[in-house]
Amino acid sequence: MADDEQSQTEGKIQADWTGTKIGVLLLPVFLFFVYLGKAEIGFTIMLVLGLAILAIKLRWKLRRHAWFWATIALVLTLHIPLLFIVHWPNTKIPTIAFSMPLGVADFLLISGALSLAEKWFSNSDEEDA
DSSP states (O other), X not given: OXXXXXXXXXXXXXXXXXXXXXXXXXXXXXXXXXXXTOHHHHHHHHHHHHHHHHHHHHTGXXXXXXXXXXXXXXXXXXXXXXXXXXXXXXXXXXXXXXXXXXXXXXXXXXXXXXXXXXXXXXXXXXXXX
């Protein structure tokens, strides 16, 4: 009977808990900004970082390459000035209305940077071989 249950569970697809893990990891960031009284900024940062982590997760197979981490470090370093440049509006518009486009743009930026780096560095790896 145990063999029947095991064979049934082997055919099932495991759930991907990536979104939950990212949310739990970023929850302290959001709570820190709530503590500071800037929940809107905390929500935006949590959303942008979450989509950045998702973009990294989609290219996780490249994690063994130094250029992968260098590209991520460069792109995330470019985020620091944006925190000081972007003016957070004090309106009745929901925060998600202006933070979601920033998150999606950031996701596309990181995905594009990783694709470009992969194309550039994988060509040089093939030439060396």
